[in-house]
Amino acid sequence: MLDPLPGAGGLPRAPWQAATDYLLDCWQRQILFLDVLRQRGNQYRAHLAETAPSVLGFTAEPVMDGRDLPRPVNYTLSRILPPAGMPADRRRRPFVIVDPRAGHGPGIGGFKPDSEVGVALRGGHPCYFIGFLPRPEPGQTVEDVMQAEASFVGHVAGLHPEAEGLPVVIGNCQAGWQVAMGAATRPELFGPILLAGTPLSYWAGWRGMNPMRYAGGMLGGTWLTAWAGDIGHGFFDGAWLVQNFESLNPANTLWTKAFTVYSKVDTEAPRYLGFEKYWGGYVLLNAGEMQQITDDLFVGNRLSNAEMTTRDGRRIDLRNIRGPIIVFCSRGDNITPPPQALGWILDLYGSVDDIRAREQTIVYALHDSIGHLGIFVSGQVARKEHLEFASNIDFIDLLPPGLYEAEILAEDEPGPDGLPYRMRFLARGMDDLRAIVQPRPEDDRRFAAVARLSEVNLGLYRQFAQPWIRAAVTPEAAEWGRRMHPLRLRYESFSDANPAMAAVAPLAAAVRENRRPVPPGNPFLAIETAVSGAMERGLDAWRDARDLLTEGVFLTVYGNPLLQSLLGLGAREAPPRQRPGRDPEQIALVGRRVAEIRASVAEGGLREAMLRGLMYVSLQERVADQRSFDMLRRVHASHGLDLSLAEFKAMLRRELLLLTLDEEAALAALPRMLRGATPAAVEEGLAALTAIALAAGPLSPAGQERLERIGRLIRSAVRAAPPRRRARQGAPS
Template sequence: MPPDAMFSGHGLAVARTLPAAMPALARYWSDAAWRAVATMDTLRERAARMREHEAAGMPPLLHFDAEQVADGRDGSPPSNYRLLRITRCGSDHLERFVRPDAAPVVVVEPRAGHGPGIGGFRRDSEVGMALVEGHPVYFVVFDPEPLEGQTMGAVVQTLARFIDFVARRHPSTEPIVYGNCQGGWAATMALSHCNHRAGLAVLNGSPLSYWAGEPDVNPMRLSGAITGGAWSAHWLADLGAGRFDGAWLVQNFELLRPEGLWKKYDGLFADPAAEHDRFLEFERWWNAFYFLGREEILAIVRELFIGNRLQSGEVVIDGHCHANLAHVHTPLVIFSSHGDNITPPHQALGWLQAVYPSTQALVEAGQRIVYLLHQDVGHLGIFVSADVARREHRAILHHAAAIESRPPGLYEMRLTDAASEGAAPGAAFLPRRIEDLPFEPPGPGFERVSRLSNELDDLYTAWVSPLVRLWVTPQGARLQQQWHPMRTRVRGWSEQVQPILAVLPAARQALEAAGAQDTARASNPWFQLERAASAAVEHGITAWRVLRDRWVEASFELLHAPAPLGQAAGRLDIAQDDCRALAHPAAIRNTDAAIPVESSPNCS
């Protein structure tokens, strides 16, 4: 029998192709060995940088030189916040564009688990674009440790003093306050507090309406209902001897989109040479965990995220002044994204209908509000993406005077392409009506969650908290914090923990010298097969996450917002259908379009 007769159809093609594929397979395995060593070496470098940053006291991670001009410790009440003035931008010297008569920009960093830096840890950032547009720039930072007994009110009053301080230094023009996420709502509270004002306030990914959201899209707003409310934050602060570890908040961000965590490390393994610098730059900030005081985190959870009391004007700042959004007379720019599942447009804009019952009421209040929507960038991308900085943030600052001079009302800001390379984008301001905003008021289930949270927290405060505080010591609290999974997963790659890792740089160089690295791997069919398998894993994780989020929605409805049982069952059926659709191989082709990644270093 002739050899070819032994095969037919596809089998014959495989038999003829296999010998030609063997060299490609050998190249793949040698390159995979180099990529594995290079990836582990990058993780070793990450651990070393984390240790160096902690040993230095975890200073703010800024691309720019700065000098301190004010200290929150000097105020009353004091806080751990400080005000820096940007003095120089490395070899780029963007400070040469600054005009003495331009409005100063005050960038307020978010205090949400990480340290300060996202508004200015690269050249093309909020700070960089403000310098390019000619503005003197101030940067609000905070220290890793809170002051004893520091409260949310102390932070708000410190920000108000900083805004007033900058205004006095630049008496010819009012400052532009640039708030990122938590920094945005804190700055808004400062501007609503006892008639403080600025020329313009820009709120980037800042939630002001904490119960708002869209079913199956924004599951984080339901997390308090599933965990029982504020008592869990109280317990973690007690375990920390009065300090709440920001690593818990960062861990929550990662769990929100676990497929993003897979994509981050898989992207590094796929091309360690290209991803090395960007990965380490981002991870240095991502793994710098700061602390909040017990009183501060409890006020944030009770008053804002669980109580949603900001839009009703019930948050007390200092005993006689309330944070009332209706008292904010500074023009506002609200920048939000449909791809942001932490602060979606619902939470950035939903408060408008609660504070201003009509467009006429907004006009009569003399307020002007401009909103700018991005279609797909994720939460972190709003702050750290270079593309967003060059387009959206530069446009906001370039057109700040036009925004301030608009008649009272609500406007949507639409950007147009720049007239020339290097110029700022154009902008059109389209009048809008508050009555037409597509945000439904939150259901009664959130009120029930707020009451339940108060009851459970009262029980915990009365019966459990005293015992936990009696048992926990400062030394024990610090030991617990050092063993937090977010820290140990980084430190586990340190040479101090695993001395054998010291050989990785030499092993990497040896493999490179032997020609193991394949720069043309993208055309290797075995590498393509690896990428297809990785995409399948990513979609499997996504399918699990979708099912988890649907279960959270259904559980919330059953426990706190009872609906006909058929509706809840229908929601779970839809979840299972979505999971099957996501797991289908055909869905793999749409990986990049379907999954915005918040925790990836590939934010730009």
């Protein structure tokens, strides 16, 4: 409907007037949009001119510099200074946030008040941040970075000896696998680790989606990584990684992001410029670093197979991690889809009993829609998922060994912690993971073929091409090549360094003084929106066709039996890769551990017996939440006696292991454990057990039956004890 002319008795505005208004508004928005691009270019140049550029939105003070370590790295450890009104409680375990060095600069984990850093500070936790400088140290390797981060975490733990646990370490994206590797090689330093959007199983993925995993095969392996390092004179330009990310969603890259700013240029500029400061902050990696990442991780997939080793020959095995592992991923993430975030569990463990035998606790949470960056940038995610993880971190540390899925439920009223949500944990099995990951053995064979072809092509490149390229490229030529990268040019060309932009700033100032935005009901705005939608749909259709073709070519070429035979994969009955969880060594280790645990089935007293009974009920319910944890903390406070919280947690985990290995034998041992208990102490313990079991809500009929069985079993054991012996017995152990 046409807008009425003001003062014209409500008569409709003439079409020519609507067109004139729209054209004026369109012209003004173009000038203002150009000025936003000019500001973006100037911001880019100023950001890169800084010695330690970062988008961290909190004040921080340096604590350690990785350049001072025996093997120098370009990483730093800083302490986040709590804002006024948010004092840190030194008794609370510290949080360490590690940002990804995957093309962009540091700071994204604390980019906004509602962020991982902000959540930790609001919870009263001392907070630390691990960032990095734009250029790596000479000779710096992936292992050097891993060891440096472990040293940082150990230093933080030493600064907080009175804390109730080891540091919580959050690794975002690429930083997540560095954190996991560090925790696997130095498990004594790490508390719970949260891996947010972290790929650990690179061959995994869903058919018809996630085309990024096919890139190695489509490019013939990792020789192109070596070439990029050679033309960079020993440096790999992070802009290449960012370009790969952007190619996944051409509609957003080529149209939507810019159109959103153009269409809302009066209000959208601050948000856009803030994000572009991060997105355009390209950093460098050593060529050797990036080569190992692509060889061992992206194409070789050696981390989830426990095939990577350190310089001194130690295997990097994620099964050695002692603290809880929390995996946060999203179905809407096209860079780290859930199969790549969770597939490593199926690679390393044959069953949940294997996880328990290793005394590991693994928790995963699935978001339905958020994109990759949103996992650790979105304010909405920070206010919900990350806030719940931080609020429940001690509960997660208390969970017995096993595999769990975290669910966040909305509450009608805020709970005791003041939050509108409640997180609960549901016991899961390997079949639950398989339903998410959807592993395909035939695809493993295809990716194994890619890995072997990559070794061949990389060897040929190094033998015949690399010497010539290295001889021809000078440091000056490499720097010129980086400046001419298309992603860098799009920032530089719209900055004040370009003389053609000289008139934009004064013209934009004049437009702001005479701004005449078009009324919302203008019909030409509707046409503009429709055209934009058509552009998005067209680019999305092109992307879908490209991805479908890529997948088809990959599956056909690398599924060819002749090519697989030429690459040494002809024996189809032989597995294309090792499954560590099925190794005889692993099976023997689990067997020895099971025998040790079984031999201790009758150890302990009333305290252990009550915890065993509680775990027996919990096995039926397969769910626990914050209310159960609050009750357990009260039990520890009243019955823990001289036990620390860590010792109490270890006792709880041990009792669950005994039950899962042989439930009937564990229950049959209860009378022997209760020989030193009085009836009054037993009744007090049973009352506490019942309160904890019911804390998360009414039990199922089967759970109620288990609770009643435990009561009958324990009471009958005490009644069967000789009267004179009961009279001599005191308080529970």
